[in-house]
Amino acid sequence: MSLCRLARKNIRTFATKRMKQFMWIAMSIMILFFMISLQFNEVVAGELGTTLLFQMCFYTLFIVVIFICTFITYKMTYSLLQVRKEEIKSYVAENRNVLCVLCQEQLFIYGAAFVFGLVNGMLFLKLFTIIFIRIAGIQGINSAPITIYAIVVVSIIMIVILLLTMVQCFRFVQSLQDKNSLHFKKKA
Numbered sequence: 001m002s003l004c005r006l007a008r009k010n011i012r013t014f015a016t017k018r019m020k021q022f023m024w025i026a027m028s029i030m031i032l033f034f035m036i037s038l039q040f041n042e043v044v045a046g047e048l049g050t051t052l053l054f055q056m057c058f059y060t061l062f063i064v065v066i067f068i069c070t071f072i073t074y075k076m077t078y079s080l081l082q083v084r085k086e087e088i089k090s091y092v093a094e095n096r097n098v099l100c101v102l103c104q105e106q107l108f109i110y111g112a113a114f115v116f117g118l119v120n121g122m123l124f125l126k127l128f129t130i131i132f133i134r135i136a137g138i139q140g141i142n143s144a145p146i147t148i149y150a151i152v153v154v155s156i157i158m159i160v161i162l163l164l165t166m167v168q169c170f171r172f173v174q175s176l177q178d179k180n181s182l183h184f185k186k187k188a
Contacts, residue, residue, distance in 0.1 A: 007104035014080065018105075021076050022113045028069040029117025029154055030124060035062055036150040037125050070161055077106075077165045081172045088176060095173050102169040110162045118154070122146050 011018050039058055081088075081102075091098055125146070 004104060007101050007108060010101065011105055011108060014084070017080050017083065018109055021073075021080065022109050024072060024076060025110060025113035025158075026117035026120065028073070029114060029158060030121040031065060032069070032157060033118060033121030033150055033154045034125055034128070035065065036153050037121075037147060040147055040149055041145065066157060070164065073161055073165065074168065077168050081169065085176070095177050099170055099173045102173070103166050106162060106165050106169065110158065114155075114158055118151065
């Protein structure tokens with residue numbers, strides 16, 4: 001069985017945990033995209049003003065949201081790896097192959113969640129613009145343009161989080177190797 005097939009099989013086997021991870025990542029991307037798009041919309045910035053207090057609150061909230069997204073993603077990956085510890089120990093494969101399977105699983109989940117989150121973020125941005133801003137009575141906003149800047153910033157943030165989870169997988173595989181070598185030394 002190829003590593004790619006094994007990764008897809010593992011995603012199906014742990015579908016509920018992976019679905020939670022997928023939905024969390026997609027929701028995080030959607031929220032981050034929405035926040036960045038609103039911040040850099042000229043009309044919204046003009047209406048709200050460029051007050052220092054607003055910018056400080058926005059950037060503080062943005063950093064807090066990034067920290068929360070990173071922390072919860074780390075904990076979700078950690079719990080999934082702990083559940084799969086015995087399964088991974090039972091693989092008769094080299095550590096780099098196990099690491100490759102885990103990283104491919106992460107890439108599949110993050111790739112799909114990234115596309116899903118961006119599409120939903122764009123739709124939510126349009127919905128917010130059309131309904132909520134008009135209800136609030138802010139005049140002059142007819143649309144919220146999708147900015148390349150927002151897509152790039154969200155992409156960079158998610159790539160960093162993806163790399164952190166891959167490092168987490170690497171450390172997990174290393175810890176299994178250390179425990180296995182200790183176990184074999186005790187038997188010897």
